[in-house]
Amino acid sequence: xxxxxxxxxxxxxxxxxxxxxxxxxxxxxxxxxxxxxxxxxxxxxxxxxxxxxxxxxxxxxxxxxxxxxxxxxxxxxxxxxxxxxxxxxxxxxxxxxxxxxxxxxxxxxxxxxxxxxxxxxxxxxxxxxxxxxxxxxxxxxxxxxxxxxxxxxxxxxxxxxxxxxxxxxxxxxxxxxxxxxxxxxxxxxxxxxxxxxxxxxxxxxxxxxxxxxxxxxxxxxxxxxxxxxxxxxxxxxxxxxxxxxxxxxxxxxxxxxxxxxxxxxxxxxxxxxxxxxxxxxxxxxxxxxxxxxxxxxxxxxxxxxxxxxxxxxxxxxxxxxxxxxxxxxxxxxxxxxxxxxxxxxxxxxxxxxxxxxxxxxxxxxxxxxxxxxxxxxxxxxx
Amino acid sequence: xxxxxxxxxxxxxxxxxxxxxxxxxxxxxxxxxxxxxxxxxxxxxxxxxxxxxxxxxxxxxxxxxxxxxxxxxxxxxxxxxxxxxxxxxxxxxxxxxxxxxxxxxxxxxxxxxxxxxxxxxxxxxxxxxxxxxxxxxxxxxxxxxxxxxxxxxxxxxxxxxxxxxxxxxxxxxxxxxxxxxxxxxxxxxxxxxxxxxxxxxxxxxxxxxxxxxxxxxxxxxxxxxxxxxxxxxxxxxxxxxxxxxxxxxxxxxxxxxxxxxxxxxxxxxxxxxxxxxxxxxxxxxxxxxxx
Amino acid sequence: xxxxxxxxxxxxxxxxxxxxxxxxxxxxxxxxxxxxxxxxxxxxxxxxxxxxxxxxxxxxxxxxxxxxxxxxxxxxxxxxxxxxxxxxxxxxxxxxxxxxxxxxxxxxxxxxxxxxxxxxxxxxxxxxxxxxxxxxxxxxxxxxxxxxxxxxxxxxxxxxxxxxxxxxxxxxxxxxxxxxxxxxxxxxxxxxxxxxxxxxxxxxxxxxxxxxxxxxxxxxxxxxxxxxxxxxxxxxxx
Numbered sequence: 001x002x003x004x005x006x007x008x009x010x011x012x013x014x015x016x017x018x019x020x021x022x023x024x025x026x027x028x029x030x031x032x033x034x035x036x037x038x039x040x041x042x043x044x045x046x047x048x049x050x051x052x053x054x055x056x057x058x059x060x061x062x063x064x065x066x067x068x069x070x071x072x073x074x075x076x077x078x079x080x081x082x083x084x085x086x087x088x089x090x091x092x093x094x095x096x097x098x099x100x101x102x103x104x105x106x107x108x109x110x111x112x113x114x115x116x117x118x119x120x121x122x123x124x125x126x127x128x129x130x131x132x133x134x135x136x137x138x139x140x141x142x143x144x145x146x147x148x149x150x151x152x153x154x155x156x157x158x159x160x161x162x163x164x165x166x167x168x169x170x171x172x173x174x175x176x177x178x179x180x181x182x183x184x185x186x187x188x189x190x191x192x193x194x195x196x197x198x199x200x201x202x203x204x205x206x207x208x209x210x211x212x213x214x215x216x217x218x219x220x221x222x223x224x225x226x227x228x229x230x231x232x233x234x235x236x237x238x239x240x241x242x243x244x245x246x247x248x249x250x251x252x253x254x255x256x257x258x259x260x261x262x263x264x265x266x267x268x269x270x271x272x273x274x275x276x277x278x279x280x281x282x283x284x285x286x287x288x289x290x291x292x293x294x295x296x297x298x299x300x301x302x303x304x305x306x307x308x309x310x311x312x313x314x315x316x317x318x319x320x321x322x323x324x325x326x327x328x329x330x331x332x333x334x335x336x337x338x339x340x341x342x343x344x345x346x347x348x349x350x351x352x353x354x355x356x357x358x359x360x361x362x363x364x365x366x367x368x369x370x371x372x373x374x375x376x377x378x379x380x381x382x
Numbered sequence: 383x384x385x386x387x388x389x390x391x392x393x394x395x396x397x398x399x400x401x402x403x404x405x406x407x408x409x410x411x412x413x414x415x416x417x418x419x420x421x422x423x424x425x426x427x428x429x430x431x432x433x434x435x436x437x438x439x440x441x442x443x444x445x446x447x448x449x450x451x452x453x454x455x456x457x458x459x460x461x462x463x464x465x466x467x468x469x470x471x472x473x474x475x476x477x478x479x480x481x482x483x484x485x486x487x488x489x490x491x492x493x494x495x496x497x498x499x500x501x502x503x504x505x506x507x508x509x510x511x512x513x514x515x516x517x518x519x520x521x522x523x524x525x526x527x528x529x530x531x532x533x534x535x536x537x538x539x540x541x542x543x544x545x546x547x548x549x550x551x552x553x554x555x556x557x558x559x560x561x562x563x564x565x566x567x568x569x570x571x572x573x574x575x576x577x578x579x580x581x582x583x584x585x586x587x588x589x590x591x592x593x594x595x596x597x598x599x600x601x602x603x604x605x606x607x608x609x610x611x612x613x614x615x616x617x618x619x620x621x622x623x624x625x626x627x628x629x630x631x632x633x634x635x636x637x638x639x640x641x642x643x644x645x646x647x648x649x650x651x652x653x654x655x656x657x658x659x660x661x662x663x664x665x666x667x668x669x670x671x672x673x
Numbered sequence: 674x675x676x677x678x679x680x681x682x683x684x685x686x687x688x689x690x691x692x693x694x695x696x697x698x699x700x701x702x703x704x705x706x707x708x709x710x711x712x713x714x715x716x717x718x719x720x721x722x723x724x725x726x727x728x729x730x731x732x733x734x735x736x737x738x739x740x741x742x743x744x745x746x747x748x749x750x751x752x753x754x755x756x757x758x759x760x761x762x763x764x765x766x767x768x769x770x771x772x773x774x775x776x777x778x779x780x781x782x783x784x785x786x787x788x789x790x791x792x793x794x795x796x797x798x799x800x801x802x803x804x805x806x807x808x809x810x811x812x813x814x815x816x817x818x819x820x821x822x823x824x825x826x827x828x829x830x831x832x833x834x835x836x837x838x839x840x841x842x843x844x845x846x847x848x849x850x851x852x853x854x855x856x857x858x859x860x861x862x863x864x865x866x867x868x869x870x871x872x873x874x875x876x877x878x879x880x881x882x883x884x885x886x887x888x889x890x891x892x893x894x895x896x897x898x899x900x901x902x903x904x905x906x907x908x909x910x911x
Contacts, residue, residue, distance in 0.1 A: 044497070179642055205636065208645030210601045212592035215391050216636035216644065223384055236499040240593050247510045247519050268501045268593055544772070544779055551762045551773050557723060558760035563748035563777040563826065 033076035034069075034326060034333065036061070036319075037096035039107030039117065041084040049109050049311050053131060054079060055304055056315025057106055063299070064319070070326045075319075082108050086116035093117040097124045103333045104129070104326065106318050109311075111135030111182065121145050125335040127325060127342070131318035132311050134258065136185040139360040145335065147325075147342050147361040149318045149352070153182065156257040156279040157189035157232065159367035163277070163382060164228050164255060165197045174203040174226040174252065176217060176241060178233040183209070186232030186257060202226050209237060215244050221252075228253040235262035238276065239269030246272040253277065261310065266376035276372045281352040282313035283368050283380045296351035313351040321345055321357065387516055388633040394522040396629020397529025401584035402606025403613060403621035404533065405577035410615050411553040412573040415473060418480040419460055420581050421603015422487035427453045427582025428589040428598060429491060432502055442505055450582050457578025460487075461571055484599065491596040502589040525587045532583065533622045536576075549573050581606075608648035611655045674699045674862050675720070675734050675752075675830055681727035682712075682719045688727075689715050691886045697830065702856050702863040704894065706870040706907055707883035713866040714757050716883065717834050720864075721754040722747040735829060749777050753828035757835045757866075759819040763808035767799055770807050770818055774825030784827070792821040795851055813844035820848065824855075831855070832864045837872060845869065849876050870907040874898040882907070 038057050040050035061075045069075065078100050080092035089108060096102045097120060104127040108114050114133040121128040122143050129147045130138060136153050139146060151159075164170045175190050177183035187204065194201055202224035205217035218241070221229060229252045231241055238260045245254065255277040266273050284307050286294045296316055300308040308316075321342055326333065328341025345357045356364045369382040402424060409417040430449035434440045440448065464479045471479075507520040540546040552559040552569040559566050588594065588602065605628060613624025628648060635644045675697040682690040689712050697703045705713050718724050720732055722744035732740045739747050753774075762770050771792065775785045793800035796817045802810060810818060816836055823831055833852065837845040853876045855861045867873035874880050877894035882903065890903070897903050 046497075179645065206640070206642040206644070210597065211645060212588065212594065212598070212601065213391070213395055216388060216633040217641050219384060219387055219391070220636055220641070236593055236595070239499070239501070243508075247508060248517055249510065249512075264498060268499055270501075544776070547765065547769050547773060548776060551765060551769075554762045554764050555760050557744075558756065558762065559773075560723065560744040561721065561748065561754050561756060561760075562773045562822075563745045564773070565745055 033074045035076050035078055035100060035102045036322065037093070037100065037102040037105035037107070038077050038079045039082050039089060039092050039096070039105060039113075040079070041109050041113075042079070042081040044083045044085075046084045046109055049132065050081070052309055052312040053107075053109060053315040055300070056131070056308065056312035056317075057319045059296075059300055059303055059312075060316045060319030060323070062303075064323050070323060071331060075323075075326075078102060080107075082110075082113050082117075084110050084113060086110075086112050089113035089117050090120060093120045097121070097126055102126065103335070104322055104338060106131060106315070106322060109133065111138060114138055118143055118146055127322070127335055127338045129318045129322045129342070131314040135182060136189075137181070139362040141360050143361075145339060147318075147321060147339075147357055147363075149314045149321060149355070149363050151258070151279065151281050151365060151367055152362055153186045153232075153257060154189050155362075155364070156367060157186045157230075158193050160230060160255050160257065160277070160279050160369065161190045161193035162197075163369050164230065164253075165194070165199065167382065168228070168253070170227040170253075171199055172202050172224070172226045172228075173199065174205070174221045174224060174229045175201045176205050176207065176214075176221070176229055176231040176233070178209040178237055179206040180209055182259075183232045190230050190232065207233075207237070209233070211237075212240070213244075214240055215248060218244050218248050218250060222248055222250050226252045228255055231256045231260075234259045235265040236268065239265050239273055242269045242272040242276060258310065261370070261378075263376065266372060273372055274374055277369055277381065278372075280310055280368045280370045281365065282308075282310035283370055283378070284308055284313075285380060288380055290349060290353070292349045293351050293353070308351075310352070317350040317352050317355065320350055321348070321355070321363075324348070385634075385637065388637055389630060390516065390518070391522070392630030392633035393626060394526045394629070395632065396609075396626035397526045397622070398584050398587055398602075398625070399605045399609040399628050400622035400625025401529050401532060401580050401587075402602055403609035403625045404536065405581040405584075406606055406610035407613070407615055407621045408573050408577040408580070410610070412549070412570050413465060413469075413476075415465075415476040415480065416607070416610075417465075417577070418477070418603065418607070419464075419483040419487060420577065420606060421599035421601070422484045422491075423453055423457055423460075423578045423581035423599070424585030424588070424602050424606075425491055425594070425596065425599035426456050426487070427585030428502070428594050429495060429585075430582070431586045431589055432500055436502065442503075446505075446586060449586060450579050453582030453585075454575045454579050456487075457575050457581075458571065460578075461574040465574065484603070488596055488599060491599075495596055497595055497597075499593045499595045500589075501593050504590045506590075508590070519591075521591055525591065528583070528587060529622070529625075532580065533619075536580070537619070545572075605648050608651045612651050674701075675864065676732070677716075677720065678731040678733070680716070680719060680730040680732060682715055682724055682730075683727060689886050690719065692729075693883070693886070693888050695881055695888065695891075697862060697864050699829075699862055700856070700860050701878045702852070702865060702876055702894075704865040704867060704870075704873040704877035704880045705883050706867055706873055706880055706897075708907070709868065711883045712886040713868075713883055714834055715886075717754060717832050717864070717866050718756075721752065721832065748826055751827075751829035752832065753823035753826045753830070754832040755819040755823040755834065755836065757838070759815045761807040761810075761815050761818050761822065763806065765807055766804050767807065767810070767818060768803045770822050771799075771825050774822035775827075778825075778827065785825070788825055788827060792824055796821055813840050813848075816840060816844070816848060820851070828861070830862045830864060832866075834866045835868060836865075837867060837869045845872060852876060870903070871898070 040053040042050040061077055065074045082089035082092050106129045109132045111133040114130045122145050127145050131149045134150045134153045139148050175187050177187035203221045207214050257279050260278040286297050324345050325338040325341035329337035343357050348355050353365045370378045371381045373379050405420045430452040434445035435442050464483045468476050468479055504521050506524040510517045510519045548564045549569050552566050556566050609624035609628045610621050613620030632644055632647050677695040679692040681692055707713050722742050778785050836848055865873055874894040874897050880894050880897045881888050882890040
């Protein structure tokens with residue numbers, strides 16, 4: 001009897017955690033709309049990012065539709081939740097492709113989810129535009145149906161390293177990276193960029209992304225007395241590094257990639273995180289922004305009553321780049337034509353800067369450097 | 383000096399691993415099964431303290447004992463729902479049940495607190511001070527001291543008090559314990575609840591030093607498990623020794639080896655011990671009763 | 674003092690005790706003898722409250738019905754069992770083992786101390802090893818510890834299950850001498866289960882013969898010792 005109670009309880013809990021994120025999708029399809037799938041983490045721990053992603057795409061689609069649509073046809077968005085889980089992401093894209101018959105898709109946030117979806121979109125020849133995933137493997141030359149708006153880790157890691165070496169004139173640079181594909185990929189770019197500048201990192205230390213204590217690594221780094229520590233990780237580990245580095249009396253500048261940008265970085269790490277430099281594609285300051293960026297910021301604030309973040313901007317740009325491809329593909333909407341149209345984008349001024357899509361589908365762009373200030377606000381330093 | 387600094391760090395980390403390991407050992411000795419939900423009890427301790435202190439505004443010294451009580455209560459519920467009904471089931475079934483409990487607790491925490499990380503205000507101070515070239519953080523020193531003090535207290539309790547001895551007697555031979563008039567049921571529950579309290583305290587010591595999210599139980603649970611196995615799953619002293627060896631090994635791995643392998647150390651330890659003496663680990667030998 | 678009326682015990686569907694009735698009077702040494710597997714240990718374990726009895730069974734101890742009482746409650750009524758295989762606590766010291774024997778007497782510190790002293794006088798070997806762990810003792814010492822531990826609860830009835838197993842003849846003799854002495858000097862009532870029937874009947878006032886879960890004979894120890902059929906079956910012939 002007691003065993004049964006236990007089993008029932010376990011089943012209930014597991015079911016509940018699975019049901020935690022169910023999403024609705026609109027099915028009001030009409031023949032002459034262009035259906036575009038949108039996949040994002042609309043529930044779960046990254047729901048905030050998913051939400052801004054959706055808002056960015058919707059803003060762009062609404063603007064396009066109000067301006068008359070694409071070749072006279074309206075864009076219809078169909079949204080699916082990936083719960084930040086690769087398996088769910090695959091089901092989501094499968095549904096969009098086979099039952100909703102979308103012509104193209106935008107998504108998603110987490111790199112492993114995007115990678116998982118790419119197999120489906122490639123075999124069914126559906127152009128996929130990923131707004132936020134930065135993983136190096138995504139713009140794999142083998143896959144012909146992917147475009148990425150986010151700056152790749154390669155681009156970001158190169159940019160922050162060059163900033164440390166060229167702009168700050170540092171020569172003693174240590175590297176810390178989380179011990180997985182994402183961290184190792186970033187670390188390799190940093191080390192290579194340093195090498196090109198004739199430098200060698202004074203220390204290269206790995207850590208487990210779940211690790212709570214990083215002081216052993218920091219102590220080793222401290223012995224080398226670096227001027228800067230470039231860390232390739234996400235905001236939580238970034239906050240840990242900042243706090244423990246402060247405790248150990250390390251005064252080196254801390255810098256890293258876009259994964260550090262998160263309100264939680266300052267909330268968790270407090271004062272210790274002030275001064276962290278990281279790369280970014282978008283900075284929401286209408287005064288310093290380009291004409292296009294300023295227009296986007298104004299429109300977004302009008303539509304949603306909040307300041308857009310880089311994710312919203314990249315999602316917006318994703319829709320805009322996809323629109324170029326759809327426009328070029330005419331009435332047929334042949335997937336190869338859509339891809340060709342997107343890859344023809346050159347020096348296009350958008351919310352996140354001037355973008356050129358290269359032959360692998362990667363957006364080449366200028367990278368911004370931002371600095372975390374007192375109180376958790378950011379300032380643009382480059 | 384660098385080595386000494388690393389040793390101090392390893393000691394502070396290791397004493398927490400030791401506390402978690404102690405929970406594994408106590409339950410293993412009494413129930414004959416490794417409780418893989420032990421790490422989750424640490425998480426419960428950390429989150430209870432967070433809610434009581436940071437959310438409800440209880441003063442930290444009042445919140446700590448309450449958080450321990452909450453964790454003991456959760457421990458009791460776990461014991462009641464998943465240990466007691468399976469008392470006569472085979473070792474594998476019971477082991478898997480504890481894994482189920484751990485997944486269940488982790489998901490409940492995730493549903494309540496999300497996947498975000500939390501930081502907890504320091505209790506004993508995190509402003510470091512310098513002794514020579516050594517940098518010491520008060521909270522870390524306190525953690526080490528509390529870890530050792532708890533092990534000493536527990537040792538005293540188990541070796542010197544009547545109740546403590548009866549718990550050890552129960553763990554060693556349940557039937558003989560009954561023949562002494564010991565309430566075996568209460569003794570087993572008591573052991574479980576004490577183990578939960580130890581786990582919770584470990585979680586509460588970690589909270590002010592490190593960031594944590596719902597997954598902290600999995601991380602710390604694995605370390606505690608490895609430390610317990612390393613210490614031979616014996617009583618108090620072994621668990622603490624195992625914890626400290628593991629903590630120091632993790633720090634020294636960065637100095638002498640490569641930081642890439644730091645997080646693998648716990649698994650290497652488990653791997654080696656399981657290869658060298660696997661039978662003792664998976665389930666405590668059950669006596670065959672004579673008809 | 675102890676009365677078993679129609680006690681039936683089964684393991685699953687296999688009944689191992691078929692309605693046995695045994696009586697032990699105050700001040701007696703009573704023994705149950707029988708071949709291996711006859712149900713002797715089962716009988717003691719069911720009296721001690723370690724096994725559930727079937728409906729219709731009744732066990733009275735000192736006027737109280739203990740049929741459905743748990744082992745830990747029965748101890749409090751004044752019954753102690755030194756179980757087969759000794760079951761001492763291997764990781765506790767000799768002294769702590771004895772203290773556990775007196776677990777329920779924690780309010781009677783003086784009495785416990787006095788009994789501890791007496792037990793050590795009875796078994797000087799245990800006093801020499803009082804700080805050693807139980808598992809470090811020899812077989813004979815462990816048996817002494819098991820008996821001493823049972824005595825520490827200050828029982829009215831002491832039940833001994835196979836105290837001679839695996840021991841050298843000299844040690845067996847010593848243990849039986851002590852049992853007899855306890856019976857004579859303190860008036861301790863003893864229920865003894867033994868495979869070594871000769872030894873057991875030698876000290877017992879009365880004996881029961883258990884065969885396949887049934888009492889087949891009961892008589893005084895002396896008569897049983899001289900009974901030809903018993904001699905043939907349990908005393909190695911002649």
